[in-house]
């Protein structure tokens with residue numbers, strides 16, 4: 001086992017801190033070949049599909065990739081923007097705004113980067129860049145409020161795998177979950193209330209989370225419980241009764257049972273029961289993406305209306321809303337406690353001088369030897 005070549009260690013160098021906002025990833029283009037590349041990497045992750053590897057390799061390569069890549073590419077094409085894939089565009093903007101929010105809160109010398117678990121920019125390339133920029137403290141901030149082994153757990157795997165090749169590993173902090181964090185719940189509440197102020201209230205609020213196989217719940221994954229907690233806290237902040245909202249799970253993949261109730265059949269049942277208007281939000285997604293813009297705002301809307309529903313309102317994800325940017329800054333800040341990111345100007349000047357002195361002393365020692 002050999003490690004990556006380290007830059008020479010220099011005494012007194014000023015270490016930076018970094019926050020890495022990590023999202024799932026998305027294809028580079030809405031084409032069959034780009035989607036195939038993305039799906040191959042994503043669906044080959046044993047955290048995502050827990051089927052014996054050889055069996056899954058055959059299913060993935062012989063059935064899923066040949067058929068799904070083209071179908072998914074058409075869906076991606078329907079939501080693609082001039083700037084690119086919505087998931088990537090939002091994550092990039094969030095990272096930039098988060099840097100500004102941290103600076104406004106008095107943090108200095110904190111780099112904010114964004115990375116994708118699958119596709120680009122990849123975690124290894126971003127972590128390597130941060131090292132070359134002298135970031136000696138890294139906080140990993142997954143874009144997922146609820147922990148699941150399939151998402152956050154997989155980000156951890158990729159971070160560990162990267163640093164397994166590095167000799168001088170930075171100090172690492174991992175933000176595991178923020179499903180009950182006040183700033184997150186408040187940001188969700190604000191976006192629902194803003195929507196209601198502009199468009200009036202629905203008969204039912206549907207909170208749709210991405211699904212996972214039910215088996216993962218039975219095997220100890222906390223994701224389901226965390227989704228229900230988020231929903232309960234949001235409902236409380238909105239002062240909703242149990243009859244006024246419903247929690248559902250979307251994006252089922254394959255034939256196995258996933259978390260229930262499923263979103264689309266629930267919407268059809270509501271329409272058939274005579275519910276005329278539903279508002280739907282996806283609290284588990286912090287940025288809009290294929291699963292919200294196509295599967296929900298287009299397909300699920302169509303399902304509801306075809307079954308007799310009259311008004312389907314999709315409430316956008318938190319994206320770049322100021323309340324959520326401030327929320328992310330607060331969450332990141334709480335995980336950077338003890339890091340020297342809050343420095344006064346005299347402290348920075350003193351650090352600089354101490355660094356210069358240490359370098360001069362190291363050079364003098366080198367010359368004497």
Ligand SMILES: C=CC1=C(C)c2cc3[nH]c(cc4nc(cc5[nH]c(cc1n2)c(C)c5CCC(=O)O)C(CCC(=O)O)=C4C)c(C)c3C=C
Nearest residue numbers: 024025026027048072087148150151210212253289290291
């Ligand atoms: C195969 C199993 C899958 C599991 C388990 C899974 C969990 C999971 N996913 C998200 C968030 C997102 N998923 C997205 C797309 C997507 N998800 C799967 C499959 C599983 N997800 C597939 C095959 C796809 C690709 C699209 C398709 O072909 O249907 C996205 C959107 C990506 C984008 O480019 O916009 C997000 C976001 C969570 C939160 C989660 C478990 C909690």
Ligand SMILES: [Fe+2]
Nearest residue numbers: 024210251291
């Ligand atoms: Fe997914």
Ligand SMILES: [Fe+2]
Nearest residue numbers: 251290291295
């Ligand atoms: Fe989907």
